[in-house]
Amino acid sequence: MQRRQLLKKSAFAMLSFSMARDLMGAPLSRVASASLPDNTGAIILRANENPHGPSPLARTAMQEAVAISNRYQWDMNGLLRERIGLLTNHTREHITLGAGSSELLGLVCLWASYQKGHVIASEPTFKLWMPAARKMGLATQLIPLTATKHNDLERMLASINSETRLVYLCNPNNPTGTAHDKKTLEKFVEQACKSCIVLVDEAYTDYYDTASLAHLVNQQPNLIIAKTFSKVYGMAGARVGYLLAQPSLIRSLNELQAWANAGPSAVSMRGALAAMDDHAFVVFCKAENHKAKEIFCQGLAELKIPFIPSVTSFVYFDGAAYSKPIPNFLQSHQIVGARSFEEKSTWLRLSVGTTEEMKRVVEVLKAGR
Ligand SMILES: Cc1ncc(COP(=O)(O)O)c(C=O)c1O
Missing domain, CATH: 3.40.640.10 (Type I PLP-dependent aspartate aminotransferase-like (Major domain))
Structure with a gap:
């Protein structure tokens, strides 16, 4: 059990490390990404991947x-x-x-x-x-x-x-x-x-x-x-x-x-x-994406965080009014991926995961406000 926790912890540390490198503009560490099992417990919302696929x-x-x-x-x-x-x-x-x-x-x-x-x-x-x-x-x-x-x-x-x-x-x-x-x-x-x-x-x-x-x-x-x-x-x-x-x-x-x-x-x-x-799978992914995004955007609205309505699998929002830097705060709760794409900007992008994952993101943001 202890060994499993240790493995999870080190995998998450590697994930954070690869994320940090990405934030600095360097390519993601291939070694770190390759060795990452999905059972780290982390919610990975960094690259607009489909959380349900492949079909x-x-x-x-x-x-x-x-x-x-x-x-x-x-x-x-x-x-x-x-x-x-x-x-x-x-x-x-x-x-x-x-x-x-x-x-x-x-x-x-x-x-x-x-x-x-x-x-x-x-x-x-x-x-x-x-x-x-x-x-x-x-x-x-x-x-x-x-x-x-x-x-x-x-x-x-x-x-x-x-x-x-x-x-x-x-x-x-x-x-x-x-x-x-x-x-x-x-x-x-x-x-x-x-x-x-x-x-x-x-x-x-x-x-x-x-x-x-x-x-x-x-x-x-x-x-x-x-x-x-x-x-x-x-x-x-x-x-x-x-x-x-x-x-x-x-x-x-x-x-x-x-x-x-x-x-x-x-x-x-x-x-x-x-x-x-696999048409059914595509229909499913679209519907799940809409639901999960709605949960996230609803949460942002309740938190009075401005966001841009999105027709994609990610949301762009302005973290300026939040009480702390959102990327680090989410990461401290094992939610990885919020990041800035503009120099000296408070706008951040977060990918849309499953409905459960987006509920968790909102829950963490509400608890930390
Ligand atoms: C706009 C855009 N184009 C291309 C790609 C790259 O996609 P691919 O995995 O097909 O290389 C991405 C990946 O996130 C993307 O956001």
Whole structure:
């Protein structure tokens, strides 16, 4: 018993350590994360992972696929692209797969960096790809969000010049959880695509059926859409993501892949194929996410903590009025993940876990006020 408690304690210490490194802007410690069992008792709300996944069908498919992992899986890669195409109304030639969509964001940056120039993106937004982009010689021009924490589409458009190679638009935006309506997005893409590549990151569109721009791909040679199985499908650790674009652009991007078999493993691809068939699971995850988020937002409202209504699996809120620094306070109660994404800002993001986990978060915050 004592030994188990000790193990739990040290696992939590490692979790806190990896979290602290993340807070300082360094990558999460792979060793610490890899060795973390989920039985630390900690509530982990740091990376917008789906607390329910992978789906039962995906789990079974992945277990079975271990047996075929001795073979390269060219055919399955084509099959998965075809299956995704059925979902988005494209052919397999419109799609390239990656080990997670972040790998593909890097690929687009690599492609853009060959033409020298800069990338325009919001501040704050999903930025993990930016250090790599800078190393590849692609400067980043960051456009602050509007007062309502939306992407400032007008300023982004106005900032495009002859040096702009890429516009990155995260919709819904991470970390704020805000999204634009379809018409506004269509207008933005139509304008921006006139002069450069526009990469729209749709990692979170599924939670509220937020407008996707996938239907514009056939009209816009400069449009790329990034999607992932890491969120509503609950497969963050399996690493499956994809890009949608016109076939000629997909071919140019693939030329930068060192190997035709780049991307997800056989096990992960089988999981993704099964996940797309598990409609009941997706419906369940969306409903649970809405309930859990409602519990958290209700709690924030009762605590008079301002927050931004979110169409995603995380909530952005202002901890300024709370009696103590929320990240450390929650962490002292083994709730890990509240953190800031803006310099010198009191705004914090917390991922949405299960309903029980969010009840606990509210309970802790209320007790500590
Ligand atoms: C907006 C956004 N894009 C991409 C990713 C990366 O997803 P993946 O796991 O597919 O690399 C994330 C992960 O949190 C994200 O928030």
